[in-house]
Structure formats: C-alpha cells, structure tokens
Amino acid sequence: MPTRRHLIGAAGLMAVAARASAQGSYPTRPVRLVVGAPPGGGNDIVARLLAERLGRHFGQNFVVDNRPGASGARAAEWVTQQPADGHVLLLANVATHAINAVLVKDSTFDADRDSVPVAPIGTSTNILVVTPSLPVQSVAELIAYARANPGKLNYGSAGSGGSVHLAGELFKLRTGVDIVHVPYRGAGPMVTDLMAGTVQLAFDNYPSSIGAVRGGALRALAVTSGERWPLAPELPTMIESGVPDFTVTTWFGVTARSGTPDPILAALWSAIDGMLAQADFQQALAAIGAVPMPMGRVDFGRFMTGEQQRWRDIVTAARVTLND
CATH class of the missing domain: 3.40.190.10 (Periplasmic binding protein-like II)
Structure with missing residues (x-):
C-alpha cells in the first residue's frame, strides 16, 4: 500500500510532467507580439528583431502586431482581452508599464493586475x-x-x-x-x-x-542615464553636470497577460535571455542606441514596479498633465 510520502512524490512528479508538457507544446500556433507604436520606430525595430529570432527558436511564426494609440495604452488593453496562453505578448516599455499609469487617465490597463513579466530586452x-x-x-x-x-x-x-x-x-x-x-x-x-x-x-x-x-x-x-553611456562615453551625465537626482532612461521588454502558465513564461524568458548574450543581437540593439538589460523575471517585475513609482513621484512633483 502506498505511503503518504509515496503519494506526495507521485503528485510532485505529475506536476513536473504537466509543466514539461505545457512548455514542450508551446507554441501551438503563430504568436502575436503587440507593439503600441507604428512601424519604423525603435520599439517596432526591437520587436521585429525579437520576433524573427523567437520564431527560429520555437519553430513557429512570431508576428509583430502594431497597435498605436495613447503611448501604448491601447495595445496593452487589447492584450488583456486575449487568452492567457502565451500566444499574444506585449512589447512593454517605460510608457506602457510606468508613465501611462500616471498620465493616461482613461486607460483600463493596470500593469500590476493585468500583466506578468516575461523578460527584459534592453535600455537606452x-x-x-x-x-x-x-x-x-x-x-x-x-x-x-x-x-x-x-x-x-x-x-x-x-x-x-x-x-x-x-x-x-x-x-x-x-x-x-x-x-x-x-x-x-x-x-x-x-x-x-x-x-x-x-x-x-x-x-x-x-x-x-x-x-x-x-x-x-x-x-x-x-x-540622462545614471552612468556614462557606453555608446557615447565622451558625454557627461546630467548628474556629473551638476543636476542632482536626474536619471531618465527608456527601456523595453516583453510581458504577457496575467494567468499565463509559468512553464510558458519560463520558456520565453530562457529564449530571450539567451539572445541578449549573442553578439549579433547586441550589435542590432547598438544600432538603435540600446544595450542589453539582462535580469530574471522576478527582478524584471520589481524593476517595472519601481519605475512606476518613480515616475509617479516625478509627475506629481512636476504637476505634469497631458494638456501641456
């Protein structure tokens, strides 16, 4: 007769097998990488670089879907209306996951509630x-x-x-x-x-x-970066130039709808994180003025939460509105 220890062990093995199955079968159809900006800009270029490489990695098409409007808020809202199965992803950035929470008053998207971090890509x-x-x-x-x-x-x-x-x-x-x-x-x-x-x-x-x-x-x-920018090391930072507490960077990464299975998120993170170490991908980022920003999923989530609070403090102190 199986003991409680044996039963727990069997349940654990079944859970591991289920996770492996979910990861192994993903993706089952083309994946949309949604960009909240029109074609041609930096975010669109990054998305296309990423989609081409993810397509090769997973053996499935990754298609860039441009949905501009309200600094990316409309794209983020649309992603929350799709199934939470990893087949619709968002190219997140400082606007969609930090600034919009403060400035776009009519947005129904809540970054903490509606999305989960997949992987960071780069910063500029x-x-x-x-x-x-x-x-x-x-x-x-x-x-x-x-x-x-x-x-x-x-x-x-x-x-x-x-x-x-x-x-x-x-x-x-x-x-x-x-x-x-x-x-x-x-x-x-x-x-x-x-x-x-x-x-x-x-x-x-x-x-x-x-x-x-x-x-x-x-x-x-x-x-405006906190340290001298590696692509233009001859230029001082604003802080070095005598302006205290002045750091502004743009960044971009990938998020998914809340509820997306963890094995899918882990598979995507592993694929993207691996790309950040590749010389050709780093060169492609450098061509648009960016450098890789590798970190784990948990740290990426904490980073985005910190960015949202930082920009909330700045916007409040400066009394910024979109009617300027």
Missing part, C-alpha cells in the same frame, strides 16, 4: 541636445542662460507624455528654470525644427538625435 538613454546657434557649451551654461532668459527657451519633444517630455519637466523641477514645452507628432519633425532653431533644446531619445550630433547639426551636452 536620452540625450540633451541644443541647436548650434544657442550660445551654450555645457549644462551649467544652459542653466545660467535659461535663468537669465525665463520663458524664452523652448524644448521640443516627440509628443506629450513620453520620456522626452518628462525629462524636460524633470529638468525644470531640479533646476528651477522656466522653459516652454513644444510637443510634436514624432521625433522627426522635432529634430528638424531643433536643427533650424525653431526650438532650442530637447532631451531626445539617443537614436533620434545622435546622427545629427555626429554630423554637426546639433550640439550634445549630456546624457
């Missing part, structure tokens, strides 16, 4: 750039100029509510300068006007402006 910095006609060569000179000319400097962004906009508001909060936000519909027209001097400065995403900087059409003063 913003870069403080000024039009060449502005007579400043450093962050300190910019602050002094702005203080001597309150309300006369305009800073551009690719749109209200993103990290480029909020970095400008954080700059105002940390330094007390009076500069005016001018939102654009995308980074392209903003950079064009910045080069022409229509707006005088921006805390732009690194890949959007670095080409103009290297071509001499813009002047870079600093990066």
Whole structure:
C-alpha cells in the first residue's frame, strides 16, 4: 500500500510532467507580439528583431502586431482581452508599464493586475541636445542662460507624455528654470525644427538625435542615464553636470497577460535571455542606441514596479498633465 510520502512524490512528479508538457507544446500556433507604436520606430525595430529570432527558436511564426494609440495604452488593453496562453505578448516599455499609469487617465490597463513579466530586452538613454546657434557649451551654461532668459527657451519633444517630455519637466523641477514645452507628432519633425532653431533644446531619445550630433547639426551636452553611456562615453551625465537626482532612461521588454502558465513564461524568458548574450543581437540593439538589460523575471517585475513609482513621484512633483 502506498505511503503518504509515496503519494506526495507521485503528485510532485505529475506536476513536473504537466509543466514539461505545457512548455514542450508551446507554441501551438503563430504568436502575436503587440507593439503600441507604428512601424519604423525603435520599439517596432526591437520587436521585429525579437520576433524573427523567437520564431527560429520555437519553430513557429512570431508576428509583430502594431497597435498605436495613447503611448501604448491601447495595445496593452487589447492584450488583456486575449487568452492567457502565451500566444499574444506585449512589447512593454517605460510608457506602457510606468508613465501611462500616471498620465493616461482613461486607460483600463493596470500593469500590476493585468500583466506578468516575461523578460527584459534592453535600455537606452536620452540625450540633451541644443541647436548650434544657442550660445551654450555645457549644462551649467544652459542653466545660467535659461535663468537669465525665463520663458524664452523652448524644448521640443516627440509628443506629450513620453520620456522626452518628462525629462524636460524633470529638468525644470531640479533646476528651477522656466522653459516652454513644444510637443510634436514624432521625433522627426522635432529634430528638424531643433536643427533650424525653431526650438532650442530637447532631451531626445539617443537614436533620434545622435546622427545629427555626429554630423554637426546639433550640439550634445549630456546624457540622462545614471552612468556614462557606453555608446557615447565622451558625454557627461546630467548628474556629473551638476543636476542632482536626474536619471531618465527608456527601456523595453516583453510581458504577457496575467494567468499565463509559468512553464510558458519560463520558456520565453530562457529564449530571450539567451539572445541578449549573442553578439549579433547586441550589435542590432547598438544600432538603435540600446544595450542589453539582462535580469530574471522576478527582478524584471520589481524593476517595472519601481519605475512606476518613480515616475509617479516625478509627475506629481512636476504637476505634469497631458494638456501641456
């Protein structure tokens, strides 16, 4: 007659077998990787890099599904309406899982309630750039100029509510300068006007402006990462430049709908984490100004929760709204 110990052992083996079966049969059909932005931008490029490699790894098609709107909030909402079986994933980022929780008031998506972390992918910095006609060569000179000319400097962004906009508001909060936000519909027209001097400065995403900087059409003063950026080590950080507690980075990873089986999440994490160590994938990230951000699923979840609280504190202190 089997003992209690034998019964527990059998139950444990059955659970392990069930998990292995769930992992081994995934995916059973094409997987959608949903991106809350139109084709062509950094998030879309990352998603396509990831989809192609995941497709090879799992022997199944991974298809990028672009669903722009409300800084990714609409895409995140749509994913929560799909089955929790790992066949619909979200390319999460600082907007969908941190900033939107504070700024997009009509969103029904709750990152903590509605999603689970799968794997981080990479991170990038913003870069403080000024039009060449502005007579400043450093962050300190910019602050002094702005203080001597309150309300006369305009800073551009690719749109209200993103990290480029909020970095400008954080700059105002940390330094007390009076500069005016001018939102654009995308980074392209903003950079064009910045080069022409229509707006005088921006805390732009690194890949959007670095080409103009290297071509001499813009002047870079600093990066917004906590440490010097490995792709531009010659530029000081904002903190090094005398602005305290100033760190702004963009990041992206993959999440799934809450309730997705753990073996599927583990299989996806293992596949993505393995890619981050591959030289060709690192080179592809570097081409869009990003570096890998490897960490475990639990740590990734804690990271996103910390980001949400950090941006909530900044937005509240700076009194930012989407009506700026």
